[in-house]
Amino acid sequence: MKTSTTPVDIQKAATSKIENTDFNNLAFGQVFTDHMMICDYKDGAWQTPKIQPYGPLEMDPSARVFHYGQAVFEGMKAFKDEEDQIWLFRPEDNFERINKSSERLAIPAFPKEFFFAGLEELLKLDKDWIKKGFGNSLYIRPFVIATEAGVSAAPAKEYKFMIICSPAQAYYSGEVRVKFSEEYSRAADGGVGFAKAAGNYAAQFYPTNLAKDEGFQQIIWTDANTHEYLEEAGTMNIFFRVGDKLITAPTSDRILDGVTRKSIIALAKEFNIDLEVRRVSVKEIVEAAKSGDLKEIFGSGTATVINPIVGFGHAGKKYDLPKLEDSYAGFFKDKLTKIQYNQAADKFNWRYQVK
Amino acid sequence: MKTSTTPVDIQKAATSKIENTDFNNLAFGQVFTDHMMICDYKDGAWQTPKIQPYGPLEMDPSARVFHYGQAVFEGMKAFKDEEDQIWLFRPEDNFERINKSSERLAIPAFPKEFFFAGLEELLKLDKDWIKKGFGNSLYIRPFVIATEAGVSAAPAKEYKFMIICSPAQAYYSGEVRVKFSEEYSRAADGGVGFAKAAGNYAAQFYPTNLAKDEGFQQIIWTDANTHEYLEEAGTMNIFFRVGDKLITAPTSDRILDGVTRKSIIALAKEFNIDLEVRRVSVKEIVEAAKSGDLKEIFGSGTATVINPIVGFGHAGKKYDLPKLEDSYAGFFKDKLTKIQYNQAADKFNWRYQVK
Ligand SMILES: Cc1ncc(COP(=O)(O)O)c(C=O)c1O
Ligand SMILES: Cc1ncc(COP(=O)(O)O)c(C=O)c1O
Numbered sequence: 001m002k003t004s005t006t007p008v009d010i011q012k013a014a015t016s017k018i019e020n021t022d023f024n025n026l027a028f029g030q031v032f033t034d035h036m037m038i039c040d041y042k043d044g045a046w047q048t049p050k051i052q053p054y055g056p057l058e059m060d061p062s063a064r065v066f067h068y069g070q071a072v073f074e075g076m077k078a079f080k081d082e083e084d085q086i087w088l089f090r091p092e093d094n095f096e097r098i099n100k101s102s103e104r105l106a107i108p109a110f111p112k113e114f115f116f117a118g119l120e121e122l123l124k125l126d127k128d129w130i131k132k133g134f135g136n137s138l139y140i141r142p143f144v145i146a147t148e149a150g151v152s153a154a155p156a157k158e159y160k161f162m163i164i165c166s167p168a169q170a171y172y173s174g175e176v177r178v179k180f181s182e183e184y185s186r187a188a189d190g191g192v193g194f195a196k197a198a199g200n201y202a203a204q205f206y207p208t209n210l211a212k213d214e215g216f217q218q219i220i221w222t223d224a225n226t227h228e229y230l231e232e233a234g235t236m237n238i239f240f241r242v243g244d245k246l247i248t249a250p251t252s253d254r255i256l257d258g259v260t261r262k263s264i265i266a267l268a269k270e271f272n273i274d275l276e277v278r279r280v281s282v283k284e285i286v287e288a289a290k291s292g293d294l295k296e297i298f299g300s301g302t303a304t305v306i307n308p309i310v311g312f313g314h315a316g317k318k319y320d321l322p323k324l325e326d327s328y329a330g331f332f333k334d335k336l337t338k339i340q341y342n343q344a345a346d347k348f349n350w351r352y353q354v355k
Numbered sequence: 356m357k358t359s360t361t362p363v364d365i366q367k368a369a370t371s372k373i374e375n376t377d378f379n380n381l382a383f384g385q386v387f388t389d390h391m392m393i394c395d396y397k398d399g400a401w402q403t404p405k406i407q408p409y410g411p412l413e414m415d416p417s418a419r420v421f422h423y424g425q426a427v428f429e430g431m432k433a434f435k436d437e438e439d440q441i442w443l444f445r446p447e448d449n450f451e452r453i454n455k456s457s458e459r460l461a462i463p464a465f466p467k468e469f470f471f472a473g474l475e476e477l478l479k480l481d482k483d484w485i486k487k488g489f490g491n492s493l494y495i496r497p498f499v500i501a502t503e504a505g506v507s508a509a510p511a512k513e514y515k516f517m518i519i520c521s522p523a524q525a526y527y528s529g530e531v532r533v534k535f536s537e538e539y540s541r542a543a544d545g546g547v548g549f550a551k552a553a554g555n556y557a558a559q560f561y562p563t564n565l566a567k568d569e570g571f572q573q574i575i576w577t578d579a580n581t582h583e584y585l586e587e588a589g590t591m592n593i594f595f596r597v598g599d600k601l602i603t604a605p606t607s608d609r610i611l612d613g614v615t616r617k618s619i620i621a622l623a624k625e626f627n628i629d630l631e632v633r634r635v636s637v638k639e640i641v642e643a644a645k646s647g648d649l650k651e652i653f654g655s656g657t658a659t660v661i662n663p664i665v666g667f668g669h670a671g672k673k674y675d676l677p678k679l680e681d682s683y684a685g686f687f688k689d690k691l692t693k694i695q696y697n698q699a700a701d702k703f704n705w706r707y708q709v710k
Contacts, residue, residue, distance in 0.1 A: 029417070029506035036416055056413040061391060061519050062384070066500050069424040069553030070560065106560035141506050145421050146557075151384035151496050151521065153590055155560045164416050166506065181545075188543030188579035190536075192558045198424030199554010202501075203547045205425065205461035205510045224543035225580045235508055 006049070006117035008037075012125070013053035023131055026169050028303065029139065033126040037118040037163035040147075041108055046161065049118040051125060054164065064146035064156040071198035072101035073143035075235075075302045077168070078123055078354065080130045081342035086123060086354040089340050091116075093259045098142055101195035106155040107144050114161075115142070122163055123354045134341060135170025139303065171304045178233065178297070179216040180282055180314040181207065185224035186231070186254070193254035204234045216313055218299075222282060223254070230280045236299030236307060237261035241328050242288045243295070246275040260300035264332050266348055271335075273328065282314060289319040297321060298329040306333040361404070361472035363392075367480070368408035378486055381524050383658065384494065388481040392473040392518035395502075396463055401516065404473040406480060409519065419501035419511040426553035427456035428498035430590075430657045432523070433478055433709065435485045436697035441478055441709040444695050446471075448614045453497055456550035461510040462499050469516075470497070477518055478709050489696060490525025494658065526659045533588065533652070534571040535637055535669040536562065540579035541586070541609070548609035559589045571668055573654075577637060578609070585635045591654030591662060592616035596683050597643045598650070601630040615655035619687050621703055626690075628683065637669060644674040652676060653684040661688040 013034040021031055032054050039049040065071045074094045079087045095116070099109045119140070123130070130138040142163045146156035184207035187193020192200060204219065211219050220238055223229045231249050232238055237258040240247045246268060251257040268275040288294035289312075299307040308329040311320040338344035342351065368389040376386055387409050394404040420426045429449045434442045450471070454464045474495070478485070485493040497518045501511035539562035542548020547555060559574065566574050575593055578584045586604050587593055592613040595602045601623060606612040623630040643649035644667075654662040663684040666675040693699035697706065 027505075027507075030504075032417060054416070056415055058411040059414050060411055061409070061517055062387060062496075062521075064557075065553075066420060066426055067428050067496070067498060067553055068556035068560075069426060070557035071421055071424060073422050104561050105557050106564055139506075141417075141422070143422060149385075150382075151494075151519075152382075153556050153559075155564070162416055164506075166417075183545050185543040185545035188540040188546060190538050190540035190579055190582075191543060192554075197554060197558065198420075198422055199547075199552060199558065201423035201508050202419075202425035202460050203552065203554065204508075205423075206459050209461055209510070224545055227545075 006113040008117050008121045009048055009050040010121060010125070011050070011052050018128055021167070023167060026167055028168060028171065029166050031166055033129040033138070033165045033167070035122055035125050037122045039110070039114055039118060039161040041159040041161070042157070046108070046111060046114060049114050051118070051122055057160070059147060060149035062149045062151050064148050067151050068146070068153055069197070069199040070105055070107060070146035070156055071144060072098060072105055072107060073141060073196050073198065074098045076140040076142070077302055077340070078130050078138040078140060079340050080132045080136070082132065084132070085342065086127060086130060087340065087342055088352040088354060090259050090263070090350050091119070091352050094142070097196065097257065098144070101197060102144060104192055104195045105197055107146070107159060110144070110161050119163055120354050122165065126165060129165065129167050131167065134337065137168050139166045139168040141166065173217065173304065173307065175310045176217045176307055177215065177311040177313065178218045178220045178309050179211040179214065180230060180312060181219050181222045182227050182315065186221040188224055188254070190253060194251065194256055196256065201234070208234065214313065220312070228282055230282060230285065231255050233299050235303065236301040239264065239298050239300065239328070240280055240285055240294070241296035242293050244274060246273060246328060247280050248275070248277055249280050250277050258300055260302060260305065260336070263336060263350065264300055267332060267335050270347070286314055286319070295322060295324060296327055296329055305336060361468040363472050363476045364403055364405040365476060365480070366405070366407050373483055376522070378522060381522055383523060383526065384521050386521055388484040388493070388520045388522070390477055390480050392477045394465070394469055394473065394516040396514040396516070397512070401463070401466060401469060404469050406473070406477055412515070414502060415504035417504045417506050419503050419505070422506050423501070423508055424552070424554040425460055425462060425501035425511055426499060427453060427460055427462060428496060428551050428553065429453045431495040431497070432657055432695070433485050433493040433495060434695050434697070435487045435491070437487065439487070440697065441482060441485060442695065442697055443707040443709060445614050445618070445705050446474070446707050449497070452551065452612065453499070456552060457499060459547055459550045460552055462501070462514060465499070465516050474518055475709050477520065481520060484520065484522050486522065489692065492523050494521045494523040496521065528572070528659065528662065530665045531572045531662055532570065532666045532668065533573045533575045533664050534566040534569065535585060535667060536574050536577045537582050537670065541576040543579055544608060546608065549606065549611055551611065556589070563589065569668065575667070583637055585637060585640065586610050588654050590658065591656040594619065594653050594655065594683070595635055595640055595649070596651035597648050599629060601628060601683060602635050603630070603632055604635055605632050613655060615657060615660065615691070618691060618705065619655055622687060622690050625702070641669055641674070650677060650679060651682055651684055660691060
């Protein structure tokens with residue numbers, strides 16, 4: 001990618017907040033780096049990308065995003081290796097996915113050169129915020145919001161494409177128990193479930209609160225029609241290990257095509273792990289739990305990489321999963337993070353250096 | 356409603372924009388009055404409602420609403436009668452509905468006293484923006500947005516409840532042809548379709564653009580499972596007249612419980628119009644169109660009141676509706692607007708005076 005041809009207007013922050021940041025006590029997504037990338041869409045075109053000091057936006061109260069939720073986002077990470085080199089993981093996939101999300105939300109596509117030029121300039125400016133060491137990373141949040149003023153329920157003619165960055169430590173969310181959804185749904189056939197559309201996330205908060213009251217941390221969503229098939233969690237795709245076989249649901253217009261998920265699928269092939277991409281029924285997982293064949297459930301996503309699940313609930317019953325020494329979750333997490341941190345060969349060409 | 360006990364902090368605008376507003380050329384939802392109502396939620400409580408000059412909000416780029424679409428809204432109207440009295444139409448229903456929407460989006464409920472005190476003070480301050488005359492009104496947009504900074508996918512702890520107002524003329528959207536949705540969906544069972552959740556609206560833009568390319572202005576959404584039953588349009592409930600019988604779909608967790616819809620149902624009973632609230636199949640409507648029994652389709656909603664539909668498309672075929680002298684659409688529009696403008700008796704106690 002040649003980015004030198006795309007101009008980016010850079011306005012540097014007068015001072016840095018980095019000295020006041022405790023990198024050993026980072027809550028996820030709460031602290032942001034010194035700069036942000038903004039690119040405005042108006043008069044039918046994306047304008048020159050700008051990098052500015054991180055700070056508040058001025059928005060008209062009638063801005064479309066507040067009323068009609070015309071907004072999409074992405075989640076990526078930057079890693080620093082022992083030689084202080086900066087790496088992204090499959091960033092083209094995130095770029096393509098945000099435009100897929102945008103298309104479904106009637107938001108104009110963002111140019112690839114702008115994305116990479118803006119992102120790389122931003123990372124170079126804020127490179128001190130990316131800390132070395134396994135588990136440390138910079139969480140990168142590209143997003144697009146409809147900024148045009150006016151409350152008419154139609155696509156906006158003005159948008160902001162932005163990138164903000166937040167330093168992150170290894171993600172440990174405690175023991176995660178999940179509830180298989182029996183009543184609420186995340187996405188409809190023919191809907192926007194496959195897109196990282198802002199509204200998909202708020203829609204999960206209330207059912208998740210109800211699940212929390214029952215002692216679960218997250219929900220595994222089932223298909224809205226029958227609630228018989230397991231699809232994905234709120235911000236993770238889901239894998240089930242029955243015996244030595246790994247199973248995950250196929251992507252569809254209801255399910256996000258996760259970058260971590262497809263990386264695991266590729267690694268499973270490489271390492272001859274038996275993996276089936278097919279519908280996973282609640283029934284088979286409950287039966288496998290009862291018979292002892294269910295060895296693992298884990299989630300996959302950029303923020304958490306791999307998140308092992310210790311138990312699940314369905315139809316008023318709770319099931320515990322065994323604690324394994326040789327878990328697939330641990331295996332894939334090790335393989336993936338070593339590639340991400342430039343500690344292992346990169347067979348699939350997933351790493352992307354920022355320099 | 357005694358509002359005198361609820362304090363509202365009022366800061367008046369130094370100047371009014373009203374002189375620069377052309378009330379004979381109003382595009383819907385583009386011009387806003389001099390003031391707005393804002394009430395902040397923080398530290399677990401809604402703070403004192405404030406009325407301020409209409410103007411931009413300062414928002415952190417990581418505010419929840421931008422990333423996770425945690426936002427709901429309402430739509431209501433104020434009318435002025437010949438004696439300059441100001442009237443609302445069933446405002447308690449809008450108040451209750453916004454809290455129902457909020458609950459589903461994990462947003463804290465807004466206190467009724469705050470809603471009515473803030474709204475009434477705002478309308479009194481901006482009363483000159485409500486013009487007399489049939490068709491003129493003030494469109495009122497209450498909404499709630501999650502303002503807390505931080506990109507973690509969980510309910511916010513900070514919100515703004517706001518009311519903004521926009522003067523409106525009689526809504527004429529041209530001839531409206533609708534497409535019966537065959538592929539895309541608006542809402543899932545167990546989802547948020549019944550709520551005025553911001554994300555529901557952006558999700559409709561892309562399929563609506565595709566329908567526009569085929570010559571339709573709007574979509575009538577069908578159930579996501581089978582696409583065999585007609586549900587509602589993007590911002591309107593839908594009525595079908597077959598012979599002299601009126602049919603409309605029952606509300607469900609996919610369909611908004613429209614104030615205009617239920618007012619029509621009440622008026623139909625009063626005037627002995629045969630009305631059935633039941634599932635409406637695509638098949639029966641297509642067959643009725645073919646046999647000539649289908650007399651009318653119309654939408655109902657606050658912005659448009661009643662919107663007659665002149666034709667529809669399904670499975671690649673287009674169907675025209677007859678032009679009627681004695682339409683139910685016209686009948687209900689006349690009855691409803693006369694009540695709204697205080698020109699007819701208010702049997703059902705729907706009017707609410709602001710004084
Ligand atoms: C709904 C949903 N599913 C799955 C994922 C995991 O995707 P990825 O591995 O690309 O981060 C995410 C997070 O990005 C998500 O939001
Ligand atoms: C999805 C949807 N359906 C129906 C309606 C009509 O409801 P009401 O008559 O209360 O305005 C609206 C508009 O408010 C809407 O957004």
